[in-house]
Amino acid sequence: MKKHIKHHGITVAVVLGVLAIGAGAFVYSGVYNIGADDHHTKPVFALLQTLRERSIQARSADLKVPDLNDPQLILKGAGQYAAMCTQCHLTPAMKDSELRPGLYPQPPNLSQVRVDPKEAFWVIKHGIKMSAMPAWGASHDDPTIWSMVAFLQKLPDMTAAQYKDIVAKAPPDDDMDMDGGDGGHSHTHGDAAQAMPAMAMPDEHSHADAHDHDQGAKGPAAEAPISLEGLRAGAAPGAEAVARRFHEALQRGDREAVLAVLAPDVSIREGSETQTRDAYAGGHLDADIAFLKQAKVTSGAFGSMAMGDTAMVGSETTIAGTAKGKPLTVRSREMLTLRQHDGAWQITAVQWQSAPVEGDSR
CATH class of the missing domain: 1.10.760.10 (Cytochrome c-like domain)
Structure with a gap:
């Protein structure tokens, strides 16, 4: 029995040795055409394709998107x-x-x-x-x-x-221009009379952060300013119409109309806080409505950009009102992301930023 096993072992070793020598001879002979214009045989291509796909899947599975x-x-x-x-x-x-x-x-x-x-x-x-x-x-x-x-x-x-x-509208290989300077508005004003305002209830934390930043205080990294660079009035008319309905509903205090244009999975960011649709409906929505009812809203830049079934609509407004019994004027920027489904646009993300206007003496 042992002799039989030993005999088979020698046979396997010899076969493997012959295959190795043959493979080496094949590689060194140059007979295989490595040129890209001479395609692999179907079995070789299928093997390499499977190897590539499985390798990528195994190494990308745990990535966080x-x-x-x-x-x-x-x-x-x-x-x-x-x-x-x-x-x-x-x-x-x-x-x-x-x-x-x-x-x-x-x-x-x-x-x-x-x-x-x-x-x-x-x-x-x-x-x-x-x-x-x-x-x-x-x-x-x-x-x-x-x-x-x-x-x-x-x-x-x-x-x-x-x-x-x-x-x-996108810098080819540079970071986005996020400085929020006037240069970013050159294409966004369009029909200013039709542009509805960006709505944001002044956020105490965001104002404090802005003040600390001006004073050079150290703290959490400041959120990048909303940029309106590249937006143009009329670029995504359907999305703009929904944005205007959203603004109008907030101004007249129509909760149902506000929530109707917000997607179920909408993300709403005010200052340093991000909320779900339900959280916003149960909290900040009423505060936003109350503030806007007694405020004077002046429209500024307004524009949009279409990206297939997604669009973004950005706007800037100046809002003069009263907060906690004190007069307050803020400059507010808003960026809405909208998604089109079955021909209808819904808001999937809201980002608001506001800061007090310097020299408000009301």
Whole structure:
């Protein structure tokens, strides 16, 4: 029995040795054509494809996905995509590129297919060996890569005109302009008479934070100012109409109308606090209505941007009223994110920021 097992062991070793020698001879002979224009056989291609897909899935499964509906994240990603990705992955206006036909395997046309966010992040960051996909993580940080992932979720729904519009508004490879200066308003005023105001009940914490920041006090990192850069009046008329209904309902104190335009999963951020729809309905909504009923609202910048089935509408207002028995004038900015479903727009995110106007002597 032992002799029989030993004999089989020797046979296996010899076979493996012959296979190794044969494989080495095959590799060193140069007989295999490594050229990209000579494609793999179907079995080899299927093996490599399965290896690639399983490797990506295994390594991306535990990634935590941020909020990919953040308009500023999507806008930044548009610029990144335009700068780095179009020659391989195309745009809604491109059928092909000079580079793409010579690539093997052929990169997916990302203007036509929707990718899994976790897998897309991993591939963009780490690249794929023996392909034309580079590891962008060597030169770009994670937030920038997530911005590209956010944009990719919207790209398949964009027309060529929408793609061109959003890319024109996004810096190609720089951080977004978040300084909130007047330069960001040059395209947003449009018909100021029709622009409804951004509504935000003054938040004591946000005012205190702003004061501390001015005095150089140390504390939690300040929230980036809402930027209206790239928004244009009339760019997303359906979304703008819903935004106006939201503003009008707040001003006249119509709770049902306010809640009707808020999606069930809406996120509402006022100052340093983020609330759900139910939490807002049970708390700050009444305070906002009460403040606005006795306030004078002056409209400022108002504009929108369409991104497939998503749009963002931003506005700025000056609100003069009374808080806790004292006169108060605040400048408020609002950014609404809206999603279209079955032809109807709903608000999925609300961000409000307000700060007291210097020199208010009322």
